[in-house]
Amino acid sequence: MTASVRRHLLVTSGDGPRECQRAVAQVLRRMKAEAKTSELRFSAEVSAPANGKDPSSALVTLSGSGVDRFADAWIGTIKWICKSPFRPHHKRQNWFIGVFEAESTELPQFDLDTGVLRVETFRSGGPGGQHQNTTDSGVRIKHLPSGLSAISTDERSQHRNREVALDRLRALFVLKREESYARDRSAQNRLHRQLERGNPVRIFKGEAFAEVANRTEKAARFLTAWRIRM
Secondary structure, three states: OOOEEEEEEEOOOOOOOHHHHHHHHHHHHHHHHHHHHHHEEEEEEOOOOOOOOOOEEEEEEOOOHHHHHHHHHOOOOEEEEEEOOOOOOEEEEEEEEEEOOOOOHHOOOOOOOOOOOOEEEOOOOOOOOOHHHOOOOOEEEEEEEOOOEEOOOOOOHHHHHHHHHHHHHHHHHHHHHHHHHHHHHHHHHHHHHHHHHEEEEEEEEEEOEEOOOOOOOOHHHHHHHHHOOO
């Protein structure tokens, strides 16, 4: 896998209701599954759930060979056709969320030697048997001024986990910035009107979040290649 190619995607419900937040959670699960099949590295930093379960937005970081094709198949408006799982008598069944590019050049840079970050290591466990990780390879990095922190136990080496934790910390800063912007009510309203007017790049239906046939040609080409690999 080529880890040098990286894309950052903002998945957001705009000012959409709880149903749109559920769609965000569903898209994240779907993205993660497709990324695994495509042998891409996937991570997602999510906003604090407003309803106790589903996030209103998330910043997804993807890397690996073929990441551009994967990301391009998701960027745009996502439509979910489903009777509300929260309001049984609600007539509306069409819910919209957005997937947007977040430029990697906007991600903040941190210097581990400035004293702004606190780095902690711990034994991360890992798979059992002879492959059990017995070293302190897990890494937690905290940005002291903001209190934001990120953890990585994904890699076997402490060095790689430090890099992954730093990437996740940067992603949290971007997500926090986007959420701050979204608190502007007029910005929220503009975003959600934009989502509802846009032609959806992918359409899903029902609580099982099954994809329907009338997707854009761009997404269709990607999914055909993805399913061939399964």
